[in-house]
Amino acid sequence: MLDIMTSMLYIGSVMNNKPNDPEELFHPKKYCLWTDVKVNYWLFFAVFVGAANDLLFHSHLPLQDDYQTWPVGLRTVIELVPLLAALLWTRNLARWMQGMDELQRRITLGAWLFGAAATLGVLSLWPLLDGAGVSAALLQATKFHLEALDKPNFPVTLCMLCIFYVLGHFILNRRYK
Amino acid sequence: MKNKLRELRAAKAWSQADLADQLGVSRQTVNAIETEKYDPSLPLAFKVARLFKLKIEEIFELGPD
Numbered sequence: 001m002l003d004i005m006t007s008m009l010y011i012g013s014v015m016n017n018k019p020n021d022p023e024e025l026f027h028p029k030k031y032c033l034w035t036d037v038k039v040n041y042w043l044f045f046a047v048f049v050g051a052a053n054d055l056l057f058h059s060h061l062p063l064q065d066d067y068q069t070w071p072v073g074l075r076t077v078i079e080l081v082p083l084l085a086a087l088l089w090t091r092n093l094a095r096w097m098q099g100m101d102e103l104q105r106r107i108t109l110g111a112w113l114f115g116a117a118a119t120l121g122v123l124s125l126w127p128l129l130d131g132a133g134v135s136a137a138l139l140q141a142t143k144f145h146l147e148a149l150d151k152p153n154f155p156v157t158l159c160m161l162c163i164f165y166v167l168g169h170f171i172l173n174r175r176y177k
Numbered sequence: 178m179k180n181k182l183r184e185l186r187a188a189k190a191w192s193q194a195d196l197a198d199q200l201g202v203s204r205q206t207v208n209a210i211e212t213e214k215y216d217p218s219l220p221l222a223f224k225v226a227r228l229f230k231l232k233i234e235e236i237f238e239l240g241p242d
Contacts, residue, residue: 101203101205101206102202102206102217102218102221103203103209104205104206176215177205
């Protein structure tokens with residue numbers, strides 16, 4: 001009896017949060033949009049609010065002048081909303097990963113680590129490259145303004161993190177296929 | 178680490194998906210263990226041993242250092 005109960009303890013605990021592999025984006029039958037929404041809604045909110053903040057209060061719109069006269073406390077709260085949303089997103093992400101299969105958890109953790117390290121590297125190097133004239137050269141070549149990246153920009157940083165995560169996932173997933 | 182998971186699974190005529198369902202892991206994990214690209218955690222090794230009613234060392238074997 002004890003043996004059966006122990007066996008149930010080991011075999012019965014199924015924890016398998018099906019992750020959305022980036023590869024599955026191209027296979028609509030495998031890809032589940034709801035999983036993405038359920039795990040990442042705070043990320044979408046952080047990117048949206050961060051972009052709205054940048055557009056409304058840090059661009060050349062007339063609202064920027066008024067914004068400087070608002071109370072410091074209110075401006076601090078406005079600036080911290082995307083960060084708070086990003087923290088809630090990491091909490092969701094950690095919970096989701098806890099329920100994953102162990103190999104998927106290893107791949108996902110490795111991919112996020114790769115994404116975080118690569119994003120940090122790009123953000124650290126960007127001012128140096130900008131100073132060396134890369135930004136101006138890109139603007140001349142592509143007519144694409146990259147001035148927003150000369151200082152940490154929250155929505156762009158989050159998007160960069162996600163792009164590097166997808167890249168890291170592709171690389172690590174190949175190892176175990 | 179070497180293992181006999183593929184032989185044991187074949188003896189029971191289970192697919193990788195069947196075994197994955199019984200262990201509560203993904204098929205990719207079963208495949209990675211069978212091809213020896215991934216060493217399972219101790220709890221998962223216990224699950225495998227319990228499932229096949231064998232000792233862990235009868236399924237998994239540590240290769241030479």
